[in-house]
Amino acid sequence: MEKLSQDYRSAPFFDELIDHEGAPRPPARQLLHYLESLPPEELDKRRQTAEATIQEMGISFTVYTDEGNIDRSWPFDIIPRTIDATDWKIAEAGLKQRLTALNQFIDDLYHDQNCIKDGVIPEHIIKDSKNFRPECVGVSPAFGVWAHICGTDLVRDADGEFYVLEDNLRVPSGVSYMLENRALTKRVLPELFENDRILPLDSYPAQLFETLAALSPRQVAQPEIVVLTPGIYNSAYFEHAFLAQQMGAELVEGSDLFVDEDDCVYMKTIYGPERVDVIYRRIDDLFIDPEAFEPDSVLGVPGLMRAWRAGNVALANAPGAGVADDKVVYAYVPALIRYYLDEEPILKNVETYLCEKEEDREFVLAHLDKLVVKPANESGGYGMLVGPHSTKKEQQTFAKLIKENPRNYIAQPTLKLSTAPILTDKGEIDPRHLDLRPFILQSKDTYVTTGGLTRVAMKKGSLVVNSSQGGGSKDTWIVDTKGTEAKGE
């Protein structure tokens, strides 16, 4: 892979590894130097090792198709993405700040709604929110925290600065893949971990355990923590099993639990019923309790909401936390940070047009070919319009959708998403767009993962990174460059 830096150009985008002159950025220096020292056959061999390892380790995700569910191997690119530890410190502080404010906001919404009374956010936005749950009003979860596990998507724009693209507070996925990507990279490029100062990230399962254990309503030495999964057909089942195993918690399905007359949750064991203290649920709100929500759901546990409201079991994330997932609420987060914390937001939002505002809507309708339009409450990259890549007909469809239900749509300028090189099937090095999903844990303490899950659009020029839409991923290195300089590089 000689001359990589000479031939490789990604302008006008910000490339994470290589600057506009073709020189490696400081945290990528050793990585690129090393990659350039490998003959092309060797690099291809490493890629094959990675593919075989993924199959053997059974790292997969499930895709829903018309023909049924398909278990797919995890798409992985072997070239890691690097971020300077100094930059990351700022992002980390910004994420902590953001989640602290968001949790105060959710708690406020289900109690006094001061933010509405004080005019920070219009009342109708909450009233029309699909994810506001009246069933949660008046409940006070421990530490005032509702979103215990959040995956916030960050992107870098052409200026190299981090922007928040969206917050995922319902049941965010991907953290197991972040850990597996690291395990894979260690197997594929072991030499690199000797020289670079790559910050470790394997403490996540332990941090998650601490976060959950702190929520236990019973003050016992060993609270019973379970991971509640919809089952093997869920796209993130691999992750559910992985996290349960790593934490030493039980992986349960709805039918393994029941709520007894004492409003406590029990699991069905070979010894008889055993009390459950904390449920890390990976099922959406509407399916967790057929008694409270969808009566036909067989995924959940009848009476679970009753037990939670009575304070006999902790649910993470708490029901109703998804209200802050709303992309319209997203637009107000900077204002919420100022309101609750009296601080300036450290991380910027992407400029957002709210279609429910007449002025914004006019602008959006006139510029559909340039903007990205997103529904307020979808995830997984579904139901979006990427203006510059869309047809006239698609734009007309979206114009109609927006006019019919303006509250449900937002639009953002197409960002010049940063890129990083991937190793293509042909063995070439080519830039691809990417984003980053760090995970933020919050209960008694707040914790942010070292980096996060980097997702890559594997198709040239594409901006869609979701794995359900054919995106891939790579290991993310937070590199302590100060350390290497001090060592006298």
Next chain:
Amino acid sequence: MLSRVAERLYWSARYLERVENTARLVSVYDELLFDLPREVEISWYNLITINSGTEAFEQRYKNKDERNVVKFLLSDDTNSSSMLSSLKMVRENIRTTRDVLPQEMWELVNELDLFARQNIKQGINRSERHAFLNTIIEGCQKVVGLLAATMCRDAGWHFMIMGRYIERADMNTRILDAAVSQMLLSEEDEVIKLGQVIWTKVLKSQSALLNYRRTVRSTVNGAKAVSFLMMDDYFPRSQKYCMTQIREAASTLPRSGLIAANIDKLLEETNAVESSEELNQDYREHLNDIQVAIIELNHQITENWFYFRQGDAA
């Protein structure tokens, strides 16, 4: 331990044992081909009969030849007991219980499944069959070894022990049945010559030959081989050993009384065989009765631990 998890562990061990034993069963017959006098035909279809697979087989195949029998036993996905189907079930059961198993378990099972799928042709064609089946057996033993060395001896372990030994006991009777029926099919003047070959293969297929020699200290014949595989106290694939293991594992779990009593009864009915003449049609019936009792035992295990009834005392 969740009742559901207990059930899946039990079945993952059963299926894993079934994979190994199916490989062993096919390899007994495969090896017979090398050593039998040319004029003796072995009936591959026997393997279908003893596995209670006649109906399913006949729906799929017209020809009862070696190739179809081996395909049915190893690779057929319409046969829920075929080696590949069983392997798939091991994988599915492990997939849903990874949280209570050693981490490497999933990786090993995946490797085995990949190997089997990618090389299944070697199992079907005669020339490379032996090596293929051997690798499968080794793969299973790797998993068993991993469990032995790293799995906590908690309830999950005991359910896996029960699953493994109930499957092994069942297959033990089927392998004996296969040999007895092959003997019964043979011409009278061949029987003595054949007996040596067939029973040696049976012992070998169970990795029992050397143990047999050390324990029995005599040439191989039907009565002694069957007695060894039914009655030996120490050999880990004998009927008696399997039942004792299930009994011990059950005793560590709640409400095991009925199961222990049934195993005791089964053990009382397990007897040595005095002479090879006894290995006749009646003996095949006897083996069949044991299989029925094993099926009943499986029902009791299911009832006792896997069906959770709310209100059961903790």
